[in-house]
Amino acid sequence: MxxxxxxxxxxxxxxxxxxxxGTTLWDGVRNYQARNYLKAMQPGEPVLFYHSNSxxxxxxxxxxxxxxxxxxxxxxxxxxxYYDPGADKDKPRWFSxxxxxxxxxxxxxxxxxxxxxxxxREMILLQKGSRLSIQPVQEKEFEAxxxxxxx
DNA sequence: GCCAACGTTGGC
DNA sequence: GCCAACGTTGGC
Numbered sequence: 001m002x003x004x005x006x007x008x009x010x011x012x013x014x015x016x017x018x019x020x021x022g023t024t025l026w027d028g029v030r031n032y033q034a035r036n037y038l039k040a041m042q043p044g045e046p047v048l049f050y051h052s053n054s055x056x057x058x059x060x061x062x063x064x065x066x067x068x069x070x071x072x073x074x075x076x077x078x079x080x081x082y083y084d085p086g087a088d089k090d091k092p093r094w095f096s097x098x099x100x101x102x103x104x105x106x107x108x109x110x111x112x113x114x115x116x117x118x119x120x121r122e123m124i125l126l127q128k129g130s131r132l133s134i135q136p137v138q139e140k141e142f143e144a145x146x147x148x149x150x151x
Numbered sequence: 152g153c154c155a156a157c158g159t160t161g162g163c
Numbered sequence: 164g165c166c167a168a169c170g171t172t173g174g175c
Contacts, residue, residue: 007173031158053173111174129156131172 002040003142004047005125006063006099007133010054015061018049018101023066027074027096028082034134041065041097048137048145050125051108058108059145061101069095105149119144 006026008014018024029035041047047063071092074082087093114120124135137145 009173057174128174129172131157133172 010051057111061104066100067098072096
C-alpha cells in the first residue's frame, strides 16, 4: 500500500471541483517521474490533495485511486493543450489514473503547519525546488497530515 | 511580479 | 553527447 499526494491549482481544478465530479481522470501530466508514479498507483490507495499557486497553500482534502492508470486520451487529441505529437496509439507515452473524492478537510493543512510539524517537515512537497506534481508520501507523514486536519 | 530550480529542445 | 537557450512551475 502506497500513499500519494497530488498538486492542483485551485483556480484550475480544486477539491470542490473533485467533490462535484465525484471521480476524475487525472490527465495532462507531462513529466516522466510523475508519470511513473501515476502508473504505480493502485486502486484504493489514498491521495492527499494539495492546492498550489493558491491561498492558502495547503493540503485541502483526501481522494483515493478509483482506477489504475490507462493511456491519457489527451495525448492523442490535437485540440488539447496536452497533445503530444510524439505519442503513439500503440505505445502511449502518458497515463492517467482515476481519482475519487473522499473528503474535504474542515481544516486545511497549510504549508506553514507542515513546516512546523516534525513528522511532516521532510515531505517532498516542502523540499526546495520540488516541482513534482505527483509524489509518494510516507505512511507516517500521511497519518500526521490526517491528524492535523482534525480541529 | 520576481526569480530559482528544473526539464526540454535543438544546434553543433 | 554536450550545453546554451528557453519555457514552466510554484513559492515568496
